[in-house]
Amino acid sequence: MFQRIRYRLLLSYLVVFASLLGLFAIAVRFAFTRSLSEQITDKLIGIGKVAAANVELEKGRLTVETDFRPQDLIAYHQGLQWFDTQGNLITQQGKTVLTLPFLPSKMVQIQTGKVPIQVVTVPIITSENGELVGYVRVSQSLEEFDETLQKLDWVLGGGIIITLVFSGIGGILLTRQAMQPIEESFQKLKQFTADASHELRSPLMAIKINAELPLEYPEEIGPKDAEKFQAIASATNQMTRLTEDLLLLARTDKVPTQNRESINLTSILEKLIQLYKPQAEAKQINLKFQLIANLQLIGDSVQLTRLFTNLVENALYYTPSGGIVEIKTSRVGSQLYVNVQDTGLGIAPEHIDKVFERFWRTDQSRSYWSGGSGLGLAIAQAIAQNHGGLISVTSQLGVGSCFTVRLPTS
Numbered sequence: 001m002f003q004r005i006r007y008r009l010l011l012s013y014l015v016v017f018a019s020l021l022g023l024f025a026i027a028v029r030f031a032f033t034r035s036l037s038e039q040i041t042d043k044l045i046g047i048g049k050v051a052a053a054n055v056e057l058e059k060g061r062l063t064v065e066t067d068f069r070p071q072d073l074i075a076y077h078q079g080l081q082w083f084d085t086q087g088n089l090i091t092q093q094g095k096t097v098l099t100l101p102f103l104p105s106k107m108v109q110i111q112t113g114k115v116p117i118q119v120v121t122v123p124i125i126t127s128e129n130g131e132l133v134g135y136v137r138v139s140q141s142l143e144e145f146d147e148t149l150q151k152l153d154w155v156l157g158g159g160i161i162i163t164l165v166f167s168g169i170g171g172i173l174l175t176r177q178a179m180q181p182i183e184e185s186f187q188k189l190k191q192f193t194a195d196a197s198h199e200l201r202s203p204l205m206a207i208k209i210n211a212e213l214p215l216e217y218p219e220e221i222g223p224k225d226a227e228k229f230q231a232i233a234s235a236t237n238q239m240t241r242l243t244e245d246l247l248l249l250a251r252t253d254k255v256p257t258q259n260r261e262s263i264n265l266t267s268i269l270e271k272l273i274q275l276y277k278p279q280a281e282a283k284q285i286n287l288k289f290q291l292i293a294n295l296q297l298i299g300d301s302v303q304l305t306r307l308f309t310n311l312v313e314n315a316l317y318y319t320p321s322g323g324i325v326e327i328k329t330s331r332v333g334s335q336l337y338v339n340v341q342d343t344g345l346g347i348a349p350e351h352i353d354k355v356f357e358r359f360w361r362t363d364q365s366r367s368y369w370s371g372g373s374g375l376g377l378a379i380a381q382a383i384a385q386n387h388g389g390l391i392s393v394t395s396q397l398g399v400g401s402c403f404t405v406r407l408p409t410s
Helices: 002-053 070-075 143-215 223-254 264-283 301-318 349-354 374-386
Strands: 056-058 061-064 078-084 089-093 109-110 117-125 131-141 261-266 287-292 297-298 325-334 335-342 389-398 400-407
Touching: 002 056, 002 078, 002 117, 002 131, 002 143, 056 131, 061 078, 061 089, 070 078, 070 400, 117 143, 143 223, 261 264, 261 301, 264 287, 264 301, 264 325, 264 335, 297 400, 301 325, 301 335, 301 374, 374 389, 374 400
Parallel strands: 287 325
Antiparallel strands: 056 061, 078 089, 078 131, 109 117, 117 131, 261 297, 325 335, 335 400, 389 400
């Protein structure tokens, strides 16, 4: 039980921590990408201004006398294009040039494709009268930009994974340390429950014997005294069953199944059906069954009988007259499945997770006097887990419930 809680705590911690790291990584990547993009844009604007300064207007025509060397532009994966005011290409340098239509209204353009390219368009203004005479378009390959981002992604991703690994190791130690006092307290509580239940056996037996003895000679006591002794005997039986249930739970949680032997599960279920058939008929409940012959497994026959007794009793109690309780078995590989299905009250969705809790009842009005201590399903689940299995439940209000027991064959 506590191991599952530790795993859930550790998983919750890692999920929260991973989410925070992910958000941090996204923020870092966004800020880095924006800063790097702005740097590239500023650099291209600077190049464009220098290229614009090398343009002269002679007799209404633009002449370009560039100081840029083509080999340098190629080496830096850059390109230059000069346009007149009508958007006609005058000349260009470098291999990395934009193929998109010339749009002087858009200062920054990005061309996607196999090789992404960013371009900045800079206007050419004459120094004499400030007249617009043309445009310079500066292109820059974004391959290095993408490679830089890819390296950043690897660094951030690797950092997150390494951090989560070390955080997981630390989380295991922390959760174990945090759960240790709770586990120790729970073990002491279980030991106290087992000791108290064991010590209560003798006085309860003495009360039961002394209460039942006068009832064997009713002629020597009055009717009112007989009712009192019957109430004492009934209460004693309830207390005895409760202490036995608590003792069984304490021992089942603490000690693994000892009397392990080859068991015919089909035989156990058939005997239970014969045992509870009169009770079902008295309540006008159709007790149906579909059993596979000779289902063998290794386990404790006494505990497994108690497990299915609790499930059948629970189904019969919560199924109204005219209802159906059906027991079915199946085998999937090395796993045996037993379904105990009823057409009873059903369980609300918000209560499904509580049905195996100790002292919890679907019908809150059900009291100890009606025979229910609220420990039956908890005991059944403990026995199933003690055999390496599990009990699951599906239910719908007003339709019924189905408890499925999964047990390994060995």
